[in-house]
Each structure stands twice: as structure tokens, then as C-alpha cells.
Amino acid sequence: MNTRGKTVWAALAAAALAATATGCTSHDTGSPTSASSAPAASPTPSLNFQAGAAGIGDPYYPTYGNGGYDVASYAIKVKYDPKTNRLNGDVTVTASATADLSTFNLDLRGMTVRSVAVDEKPATQTRTGNELVITPDHGLATGVKFTVRVVYDGVPGSVTDPEVGKMGFFHTADGAFVVGEPESASLWFPVNDHPQDKATYDVQITVPAGLTAISNGVQGPQQTEAGWTTWKWSESKPMASYLTTLAIGDYRVVNSTHKGKPVVLGVTKQLAKGAADTSMSHTVAIADYLESVFGAYPFDSYGGVVVKDDDLHFALECQSRPVYSAGFFRRGVNDSVVVHELAHQWFGDSVSVKTWQDIWLNEGFASYAEWLWAEHKHESTAQAIFDNVYKNSDASIWRTPPAKPGKKELFGDSPYDRGAMALHALRKAVGDKAFFEILKKWAEQKADGVATTDEFVTLAEQVSGKQLDSVFQAWLFGTKKPAKP
Structure with missing residues (x-):
């Protein structure tokens, strides 16, 4: 995300039955065997069906996401009329249980849920705040694959963050668009809304004929019928939910x-x-x-x-x-x-943060890319930009460690500018050859997944062959202005 309007220099029932089936013990009918001497039957695994957690456990946003399952894919079908600002949705989620589930949650803000089915069987649903709580007609055992279909409608909304401003679903003069971090997805479709649960997406958007509808990934064939056009998009690589978008108009x-x-x-x-x-x-x-x-x-x-x-x-x-x-x-x-x-x-999309406190892994890297681009275009050097940011940054940037900025400073200057300075300090410490090898290996080894600051520190030390505690402590975790490298 770039929050600044200036140049930024400065993430089945059959199996359940199989798991609970009791085996038979074979006996030699030619000679009587007492119960006490019969071979003991193998113990039967017990299932402990419980409600899935209503949050994935993020330290900054504990209610974001949900526990007990892992989503593989979303098939999203929405129909949107800009004149009324109403959206009709039909979403199928394909997932696997990671616990024995009696109920589980999806994140959904607002909207009216008309029906929910699990494995094509009607399920009970209730709403608790922004949680859609779903009770299937049977427990879902660990490892079981299942589908959830949610049909819903309503006027999608938005939220306002004091640092970022408005985000979510924007109704415009000619249509609408969706954009927002750390949340936006749950404002227009039911979702496990946290980067830890990345999935693939197929999105169909039906809009009045004559309007364009853009989403993520590769475009499929369009279809126009009775004054409406359906646009199809497919993102085949795992994607964090907040990265999904619509642009209609x-x-x-x-x-x-x-x-x-x-x-x-x-x-x-x-x-x-x-x-x-x-x-x-x-x-x-x-x-x-x-x-x-x-x-x-x-x-x-x-x-x-x-x-x-x-x-x-x-x-x-x-x-x-x-x-x-x-x-x-x-x-x-x-x-x-x-x-x-x-x-x-x-850095952010292919390699996503495991928790939001590691946002510098997104923003520091993207900000440093701007420095590298300026160097590439011979407009400046990364060192000159570093020197300028180091000299002119507000004192608050040094009080806020980019690797633990706190929720209020998640999109403040520290993860962006001090995060970029941390990368430049690393570059100075290990040299260009090792530094750029670190960046490429990080992108390659963590592709399509999630990552933490500790994992990046480990990789940097492995690639460079150097012990880098002092560098990272000063630039990522310290609360005082470090000495220039």
C-alpha cells in the first residue's frame, strides 16, 4: 500500500465414518477363547467436535480470520447494479477442516444472508457482529474437504481507519470499486479474512451492459444477456483476501x-x-x-x-x-x-505477512524498490535517499520499531521509511552481491506463502554468512536513532 500522495523516498462425512468405524477381532472357533485372553481391539480414535475459533489469532487484529479450516478456493459470483448500489452474491468456498468442527465462522460485514449450505445440504447460520457462524448438519472431522455455499445480498459498505482513511466498497458515479488494507474482502463477500489463509479465486461479475468489470488475474470470456454482461476473472496463484478487487464503471x-x-x-x-x-x-x-x-x-x-x-x-x-x-x-x-x-x-502478495505486525516486510521492501528504481534511472542513489531520510525524518520514526510498530503505526512512516533504511543498512553490512541474493532467495523460497521477520533474519544470515543481530536490532527493533552505517 502507498498511503501518501507524494513520492515515497524519504496472506467429508465418509472420512469421519471411516475414522470412527470399529474393527472386528477374528477368533479360532475350533478352540474356545475367554474374553480375558482375546486379543485387544485397536483403540478407536475419538472425535471431539468443537466450534472453530472466531479469529485466527493475529496480535493486532485478533478477530480477523477464523480457525479450524483452510480454504483452497473461492468461486465468487456477484451481480451489481450501480443505480441501486445493491449487490447480489453467490459464493462457494472449498476448504479442508484442520480441527474437528461442530461449527465454523466466515467473516462478513453487513449484507443479508439468504441461505447457507455445507456439502450441498442446508446448514444453520447465525450472525454475531461481523461473524457468520455456520452449523452444518454433521460434524466435519480433521482433514475432511468440504464446500460452503452462501447466497446473500445487500448494499456493501466501507470502514474508516484513522491512519488509512476510508476503505472497502466505494460506490462511484458510474459504478463501484473495492480496495482496502488490512480489510476490504469481508465487506462484499464471506471470507476467511486474513493473509494466513491464502486461496485461489474465480470471480464472475455481472453488471449492466456497457460497463467494464475488472478483477484479479486472467480474464475469461464475457457473456451478455438481457442487458447484463458477465465478466470472468481467475487468479490461479494463492492470494490473500485483502488483495481481491473489483473495479466497475x-x-x-x-x-x-x-x-x-x-x-x-x-x-x-x-x-x-x-x-x-x-x-x-x-x-x-x-x-x-x-x-x-x-x-x-x-x-x-x-x-x-x-x-x-x-x-x-x-x-x-x-x-x-x-x-x-x-x-x-x-x-x-x-x-x-x-x-x-x-x-x-x-513482497506482500506472493510473500505475504504471517501477522500484520510484520508489515515492514511489505512496505519497507516496496519503499526500497523506489530507491532502487531511482538508482536504475540515474535520478539519485539509494545512499543519497537514505541520507536524506535519515537526516529529515521526524523523531517519531525512531521511537517506532518497524518490525513491531503497533497497530496505530501500522501504516505510519516507520514500516515504510525506516523499513527501507533497514534494508539499506543490511546492504551496507553484507555487500551488494549477498544483498541481492538475499532478496531473490526470499522471494523464491517464500513464494505463494506467508513469512515472518525472524525468518528473514535467518535467511539473511545464512546467505551472507554473517551474524547480523546488531544490524537488525538497531534498525528493526530499536527505539533510538541508530548510527549511520
Whole structure:
């Protein structure tokens, strides 16, 4: 995410029956055997069906996500009418139980749930705050695969974060879009809403004919019938839920291919053609440069979408299709914000945080990518930018450790700027060869998964062959301004 409108220098019943079946003991009927001398039957595993946890256990957002299951895929079908701002949804979640479940939860804010089925059988549902509590007609044993289908409708909403501002579902003059971190998904579909439970997505969006509907991944065939057009999108790589997006409205869309992969670039027609379009056209060139320093581009498509709403003040790294506020291009072409969001495709999207307190692994890396881009374009050097940020940063940045910023500073300057400075300090400590090897190995080894700061520290020490406690303690965990490296 880029929260600043300036250049940022400075994550079945059959099996249950099988598990509970009691075996028979064979006896020799030719000679009587007493009960006491008969071979003992193997113990039968007992199932302890309990309610799944109503949160995944994130230290900053304990109610986000849910426990007891792991989602493999979402099949999302929504129909949206901009005139009424109403959305009708039909979502099928395919998952596996990781505990013996009597009930389990999905995250869903607002909306009216019309029906829920588990394995195509009606299930009981109740609402507790933002939790949709589902009770299937039978317990789900550990390891069992199951499907959940939820049919719902209503007017999707938004939330406001004091640091980020409005996020979630934005209703615009010509349609709508979805964007938000750390949450946005649960505002328009039922979901296990935490990066720890990444999944693949198939999204169908039905909108009035004549409007465009953009989402993540590779576009499928369109279908128009009775004044409505259905747009199909598929993201085949695991994706954290907050990275899902919709952009519905009147867009200038440029479709092309790059290295055999589709490229989809959209700019709202609420903007005159100009700086936003030019900035989007630089997407693949920027991605190619980042590939040279981070390793292979991690997804099956490229793209970006520029949206306009006076309440949107950030850009977000939506997987394969970052969403940019029009405000970033008010002063002209802005490659820095494109670099930032594209860097997140490696660091944030492919490699996602295990818990939100490690947000610097997203934002520090994306901010440092901007420094590298400036170096690549001979506009400045990473060292010069480091020196400027080090000299001019507000004192609060030194009181806030980027690896443990606290919930209030999750999107403050420390994870971004001090996180980038931590990477530059690492670069100085290990040298360029080891540093760029660390970045590539990190992106490769953690691809499609989640990661922690401790894991990054371990990898950096393994690759460099150096003990780096003093570097990381000063730059990631300390609460005083470190000495310049």
C-alpha cells in the first residue's frame, strides 16, 4: 500500500465414518477363547467436535480470520447494479477442516444472508457482529474437504481507519470499486479474512451492459444477456483476501501481452487521458526491472487500475492488478507509485505477512524498490535517499520499531521509511552481491506463502554468512536513532 500522495523516498462425512468405524477381532472357533485372553481391539480414535475459533489469532487484529479450516478456493459470483448500489452474491468456498468442527465462522460485514449450505445440504447460520457462524448438519472431522455455499445480498459498505482513511466498497458515479488494507474482502463477500489463509479465486461479475468489470488475474470470456454482461476473472496463484478487487464503471482499457502473459490496464474515464494513462503504460517496463533484482515475476498476468473517488487517498497492491487513486497523477506522470505497488507483487502478495505486525516486510521492501528504481534511472542513489531520510525524518520514526510498530503505526512512516533504511543498512553490512541474493532467495523460497521477520533474519544470515543481530536490532527493533552505517 502507498498511503501518501507524494513520492515515497524519504496472506467429508465418509472420512469421519471411516475414522470412527470399529474393527472386528477374528477368533479360532475350533478352540474356545475367554474374553480375558482375546486379543485387544485397536483403540478407536475419538472425535471431539468443537466450534472453530472466531479469529485466527493475529496480535493486532485478533478477530480477523477464523480457525479450524483452510480454504483452497473461492468461486465468487456477484451481480451489481450501480443505480441501486445493491449487490447480489453467490459464493462457494472449498476448504479442508484442520480441527474437528461442530461449527465454523466466515467473516462478513453487513449484507443479508439468504441461505447457507455445507456439502450441498442446508446448514444453520447465525450472525454475531461481523461473524457468520455456520452449523452444518454433521460434524466435519480433521482433514475432511468440504464446500460452503452462501447466497446473500445487500448494499456493501466501507470502514474508516484513522491512519488509512476510508476503505472497502466505494460506490462511484458510474459504478463501484473495492480496495482496502488490512480489510476490504469481508465487506462484499464471506471470507476467511486474513493473509494466513491464502486461496485461489474465480470471480464472475455481472453488471449492466456497457460497463467494464475488472478483477484479479486472467480474464475469461464475457457473456451478455438481457442487458447484463458477465465478466470472468481467475487468479490461479494463492492470494490473500485483502488483495481481491473489483473495479466497475466506464474505463479506458488497454489489453496486450508481455512475455506470453496478459496485460490489463484500466483508467477511469472520469479522468482526462494523460498522466495516469502514461504511468500505467510503464507497468511492464517497471516489472521487468524489478524482475532483474527480485527474481521472476510471480503471477500469470500484469496490470493496474486507476480509480477516482475523493475519499480514496492510497494505492493498493491488489494481486496482479494494483489499484491507484487518481490523486497520485494529479501532478503528472508518477512512476514511483507504480514501482511501489509492483514491488508488492513480490513482497506482500506472493510473500505475504504471517501477522500484520510484520508489515515492514511489505512496505519497507516496496519503499526500497523506489530507491532502487531511482538508482536504475540515474535520478539519485539509494545512499543519497537514505541520507536524506535519515537526516529529515521526524523523531517519531525512531521511537517506532518497524518490525513491531503497533497497530496505530501500522501504516505510519516507520514500516515504510525506516523499513527501507533497514534494508539499506543490511546492504551496507553484507555487500551488494549477498544483498541481492538475499532478496531473490526470499522471494523464491517464500513464494505463494506467508513469512515472518525472524525468518528473514535467518535467511539473511545464512546467505551472507554473517551474524547480523546488531544490524537488525538497531534498525528493526530499536527505539533510538541508530548510527549511520
